[in-house]
Amino acid sequence: MTQPFRPSVTIADIEAAAAVLKPYAVRTPLLSSPALDALTGARVFLKAEVLQRTGSFKFRGAFNKISSIPKKARAAGVVAFSSGNHAQGVAAAAQIHGMPATIVMPADAPLSKRERTKGYGAEVVLYDRMTEDREAIARDIAEQRDATIVPPYDDPLIIAGQGTVGLEIAKDMTALGIAPDIVVAPASGGGLVAGTATAIKAAFPNAAIMSAEPDGFDDHARSLRAGRREPHRAEGRTICDALMATIPGEITFAINMKLLSQGVTVTDAEVGVAIAFLFRDLKLVAEPGGAVALAALLAGKFDARGKTVVIVLSGGNVDATMFARLIG
């Protein structure tokens, strides 16, 4: 007899996270664009999570997790490792709670992400992505200081926080009286798409949910095809600095294997097209990793014609020089 699927995160967990987040997170708008509809032949809604506090969805999960830390453990602070968006989410959430935060970031993270993380009052510790183990560094710091580690994705409270993105989409679509056919969200560790899928499926069981990744960093696409967690091929580079996780999370993938229909991937050039389109026609700033789901739509990586498609724009923390190059 097959074991029934017992999800680690339920719609009730996501609704609880929404209540925790309500006074602090931006309820980001679901935008539509006649230009985008005309271009794709689909009815497209963009969840503009670039407008979220700290410039990405990561604030949601970080704030939900940090809010759960018991009062007596708060003075010791939090530790996180992140290439930049989770860093800012944790730093901003800790600052709101008056807690010290230490963030372990790769030395090659975008300058603006490092600066903005410090701007939220966090201490930033840099490491070499090629030679050092960021999790070991974070664990050492946490042990020395008795601090709490805020993991980037593989945690039910983090996933529930990110799931509020999906909950807001579901509420807005319900208010519009429209059922989404397809919902696409970027994936690195898979927390955003797992939480979003959980919330969307609760309201719209027939919606197809897809993860979007950069070519080469396609561990979700590969794992969904294989039916088990598989690392990406780790070949080449990507401009999507936010989407470089090596393998899906254990907790996130258990959800995603159940709820996602497929993973799609895009090239850097396709991401550039999406960012330039957002600049020119939507007047929104997206970072490369934040634009992969839109890039997949624009590049025709799935059949969207005649369908109602929701695209999550997950973040907008991009250096001015990189942005200028992509829109130029």
Place this chain on the structure above:
Amino acid sequence: MTQPFRPSVTIADIEAAAAVLKPYAVRTPLLSSPALDALTGARVFLKAEVLQRTGSFKFRGAFNKISSIPKKARAAGVVAFSSGNHAQGVAAAAQIHGMPATIVMPADAPLSKRERTKGYGAEVVLYDRMTEDREAIARDIAEQRDATIVPPYDDPLIIAGQGTVGLEIAKDMTALGIAPDIVVAPASGGGLVAGTATAIKAAFPNAAIMSAEPDGFDDHARSLRAGRREPHRAEGRTICDALMATIPGEITFAINMKLLSQGVTVTDAEVGVAIAFLFRDLKLVAEPGGAVALAALLAGKFDARGKTVVIVLSGGNVDATMFARLIG
């Protein structure tokens, strides 16, 4: 005995325009930003009209006006003169109605505005801003073709259309249960601020409404001080290509003289700071003319501390090269 003020545009006109626009215009969000609140000490709401169809508020007035053209006059089409945003608004509105549109644009208008106007199916006729009279050119074309001129601002239907920006702000603030202390909107001919002021004052009679202009192109600030329409000094240049009208409109100024508390002005450098802030912290693209109200807030051109301030970001049609320069 003083003549009572008989406004040419009423809140009923604006509500009628809202009904006409509902299926076609984007209901743009009113955004808040903890970063902006912290920076200014005010509670700030941004009316993100950069997200409007055609990238600026101009679609609203143009669509409302064009919708009023009698059926028998539609085949002859419309003619407009504009530096770019009204051009796109008229072109897009005419396209929706299946009407031909001819737009008289200055040869030095931003390339993206010319291209986008053509993209909406309009014929673009270029003129020299220094030596030719755009209104005369437009009149000649209109007479030859029996076409209807869609004026940029000095028309009650145009003003009522732009006023839906204020109506949406008033509705959203009412839903939030918050009364705005100050509302600031960019001004060129004054249609946007006149319509917005009419709608805001109907809901919040105590709100102070201000126009924002580039230094040197300060005809509203000067006229409001003088109590009568005065041209700007026409000295120097501005990066705010959308805000170069010489003198307030007659109809718009009759409204603005009654409803506005003052006009504020900003330098190009202050506009650049606002655009870079929007890019970095809000992930929104604004054009120079669209960012003057925010520039005035950030530069401390009026006392905002402790107040609830609504800023209209009126447009985002900026060339990539100019944008890259301003955020770099």
